[in-house]
Amino acid sequence: MSIVIHIPADSAALSVGADETAEAVAAALQAEGVKARIRRNGSRGLFWLEPLVEIDTGTGRIAYGPVQAEDVPAVLSAALRGQDHPLCHGPTEAIPYLKKQERLTFARVGVIDPLDLAEYELHGGFEGLRRALTMAPEAICAEIQDSGLRGRGGAGFPAGIKWQTVSQQRAERKYVCCNADEGDSGTFADRMIMEGDPFMLLEGMVIAGLGTGAQEGFVYIRSEYPRAISQMKRAVDILRAAGWLGQDIAGTGRVFDIKIRRGAGAYICGEESSMLQSIEGKRGTVRSKPPIPAIQGLFGKPTLVNNVLTLCAAPTILGKGAAFYRDFGMGRSRGTKPFQIAGNVKQGGLVEKAFGVTLRELLEDFGGGTATGRAFRTAQLGGPLGAYVSDDMLDLPMDYEVLAENGAMLGHGGIVVFDESVDMAEQARFAFEFCQIESCGKCTPCRIGAVRGRETVEKIQRGENVAANIALVESLCEVMKDGSLCAMGGLTPMPVLSAIQLFPEDFDRAPRLAAE
Amino acid sequence: MAAISARDIESMAVSICAAHGNEPAELLEILHDVQDALGAVPETALVPIAKALNLGKAEIHGVVSFYHDFRASPPGRVVVKLCEAEACQAMSARALKEAILARYGAKGGAVDIQPVYCLGNCALSPAAEVNGRLHGRLNEDRLVKIIAEALA
Numbered sequence: 001m002s003i004v005i006h007i008p009a010d011s012a013a014l015s016v017g018a019d020e021t022a023e024a025v026a027a028a029l030q031a032e033g034v035k036a037r038i039r040r041n042g043s044r045g046l047f048w049l050e051p052l053v054e055i056d057t058g059t060g061r062i063a064y065g066p067v068q069a070e071d072v073p074a075v076l077s078a079a080l081r082g083q084d085h086p087l088c089h090g091p092t093e094a095i096p097y098l099k100k101q102e103r104l105t106f107a108r109v110g111v112i113d114p115l116d117l118a119e120y121e122l123h124g125g126f127e128g129l130r131r132a133l134t135m136a137p138e139a140i141c142a143e144i145q146d147s148g149l150r151g152r153g154g155a156g157f158p159a160g161i162k163w164q165t166v167s168q169q170r171a172e173r174k175y176v177c178c179n180a181d182e183g184d185s186g187t188f189a190d191r192m193i194m195e196g197d198p199f200m201l202l203e204g205m206v207i208a209g210l211g212t213g214a215q216e217g218f219v220y221i222r223s224e225y226p227r228a229i230s231q232m233k234r235a236v237d238i239l240r241a242a243g244w245l246g247q248d249i250a251g252t253g254r255v256f257d258i259k260i261r262r263g264a265g266a267y268i269c270g271e272e273s274s275m276l277q278s279i280e281g282k283r284g285t286v287r288s289k290p291p292i293p294a295i296q297g298l299f300g301k302p303t304l305v306n307n308v309l310t311l312c313a314a315p316t317i318l319g320k321g322a323a324f325y326r327d328f329g330m331g332r333s334r335g336t337k338p339f340q341i342a343g344n345v346k347q348g349g350l351v352e353k354a355f356g357v358t359l360r361e362l363l364e365d366f367g368g369g370t371a372t373g374r375a376f377r378t379a380q381l382g383g384p385l386g387a388y389v390s391d392d393m394l395d396l397p398m399d400y401e402v403l404a405e406n407g408a409m410l411g412h413g414g415i416v417v418f419d420e421s422v423d424m425a426e427q428a429r430f431a432f433e434f435c436q437i438e439s440c441g442k443c444t445p446c447r448i449g450a451v452r453g454r455e456t457v458e459k460i461q462r463g464e465n466v467a468a469n470i471a472l473v474e475s476l477c478e479v480m481k482d483g484s485l486c487a488m489g490g491l492t493p494m495p496v497l498s499a500i501q502l503f504p505e506d507f508d509r510a511p512r513l514a515a516e
Numbered sequence: 517m518a519a520i521s522a523r524d525i526e527s528m529a530v531s532i533c534a535a536h537g538n539e540p541a542e543l544l545e546i547l548h549d550v551q552d553a554l555g556a557v558p559e560t561a562l563v564p565i566a567k568a569l570n571l572g573k574a575e576i577h578g579v580v581s582f583y584h585d586f587r588a589s590p591p592g593r594v595v596v597k598l599c600e601a602e603a604c605q606a607m608s609a610r611a612l613k614e615a616i617l618a619r620y621g622a623k624g625g626a627v628d629i630q631p632v633y634c635l636g637n638c639a640l641s642p643a644a645e646v647n648g649r650l651h652g653r654l655n656e657d658r659l660v661k662i663i664a665e666a667l668a
Contacts, residue, residue, distance in 0.1 A: 348639030
């Protein structure tokens with residue numbers, strides 16, 4: 001029986017020494033005189049166990065983690081001799097964190113060798129695309145519509161309607177643009193896919209091309225993700241060479257090709273119109289809408305702009321049918337959502353669950369409480385423009401509408417946990433500061449509002465006219481919310497106001513300076 | 517950097533633009549390539565790029581100055597991009613930054629400490645990138661050791 005050892009080559013795993021662990025495994029194998037194959041997979045998303053080494057001696061993949069280089073000889077010795085080891089977690093798939101998930105999009109991530117095309121196909125790859133190649137564009141769009149899929153980037157717009165709108169445009173050129181500018185703190189799902197299962201994203205884009213009539217696609221990846229960029233470029237080359245991209249897809253005569261573009265460190269380029277400007281080689285300033293990109297997008301042509309996770313749902317929906325996907329979820333939030341649990345949490349990682357899971361399940365059952373062991377205070381949902389939540393919101397189900405009714409949003413599914421040491425006034429100040437640093441500068445409420453907002457929170461922090469300044473911040477937030485061109489200025493009020501409303505005690509800490 | 521003359525910069529910029537088909541839509545890729553080759557996008561590169569792409573120098577300057585990635589002069593020997601976003605804040609990134617700044621000083625020295633907002637390593641925070649390599653689960657001791665190794 002041949003032995004296979006799986007060691008992730010995902011950026012996060014590498015950041016805690018996965019390469020050193022892999023070298024140590026090779027050396028230990030030699031020392032043991034054992035022949036084994038070392039394979040580099042993506043990450044399973046159980047980051048507190050990284051580097052997570054899976055050893056398969058013929059009885060399935062057994063998980064060990066976190067395995068640092070110095071742990072390798074003992075771990076390997078135990079695994080080869082069938083002995084127990086403190087770092088052993090048993091069969092990987094039986095680890096509760098993984099077993100309790102509903103992985104549709106992440107089914108292959110961490111399992112396969114990301115750039116092995118044969119393995120991709122063996123694990124269900126191209127099922128969706130093969131079916132799409134036999135369908136009319138309207139039928140493909142209808143399938144997406146029927147699945148209930150909504151934009152996973154944050155806005156939650158029905159994907160099928162967007163696809164249909166682009167499909168119905170008459171133009172000599174149309175584009176599919178994948179937004180992989182995953183800038184929200186607390187999110188890493190797009191990165192994990194691009195590094196761990198890049199073919200899936202490309203397959204989703206080809207399906208989108210067939211559905212909308214576009215023949216060219218762009219993936220806009222942030223420069224902070226160098227490994228995702230190189231991995232995606234290699235994946236494009238492999239698919240092109242294998243005839244899955246280019247002038248004659250799988251011998252059907254259909255045309256679709258994909259280019260990879262790297263961003264340059266601007267958070268605002270995650271906003272769709274700003275991203276289009278950037279792909280055109282321009283400053284990433286936001287465009288006013290209308291016209292929407294589906295009608296006039298990249299280079300003025302009809303353009304489908306979708307997030308990585310939206311496009312990655314397409315192969316599942318086409319492969320297994322709209323009803324299969326729709327059966328997951330609750331209310332108008334259908335399917336599954338990859339949640340990312342991050343920050344001050346014991347078991348941070350990627351949790352793909354159907355909509356309807358509660359925040360408490362995510363933070364307590366999966367997350368296991370805070371990393372520091374101190375009391376939980378708050379979590380920020382949906383990135384730097386998302387709301388902070390309080391203790392009594394933890395039983396809310398993850399659902400677009402329910403969260404909106406409670407003044408929060410799901411965004412890209414990032415959940416950042418804070419313990420009791422957090423100063424919410426400082427978090428509110430940071431929200432304005434971040435907006436100031438990252439604003440594109442096109443509209444006044446965002447450009448000026450962010451600066452004035454930061455200054456005013458600083459006054460509150462110093463104890464100057466606290467009540468009056470809080471009222472001023474609230475009023476400013478209203479202007480930014482109603483008057484900004486895009487979500488940058490429009491949603492910065494969310495973290496600020498939620499912090500003020502849910503944690504007022506943090507805004508009244510400084511000794512009073514001025515007479516009030 | 518002093519070793520590279522304005523003429524060398526110009527010819528390098530021209531050939532990078534040509535490799536991208538002198539296509540204005542490829543401007544970000546061109547600027548990245550120039551910075552990868554020279555460590556910066558120097559002022560002297562702007563006019564040749566503008567000429568090659570048939571754009572105005574102001575347009576090129578506008579793009580260069582908009583994006584945080586591009587810099588006019590090469591950075592210090594060791595570039596530390598320290599994540600200052602929320603997930604890292606929740607794991608004491610602010611204190612880590614203060615400790616590192618106190619030790620290595622602000623900009624200008626051999627160690628160039630730059631803020632960055634999210635490296636996508638949020639479940640292993642605090643995170644930083646040192647000379648292009650990502651590190652997670654940092655604390656002051658670990659980061660100091662990593663920087664010291666990079667300086668050695």
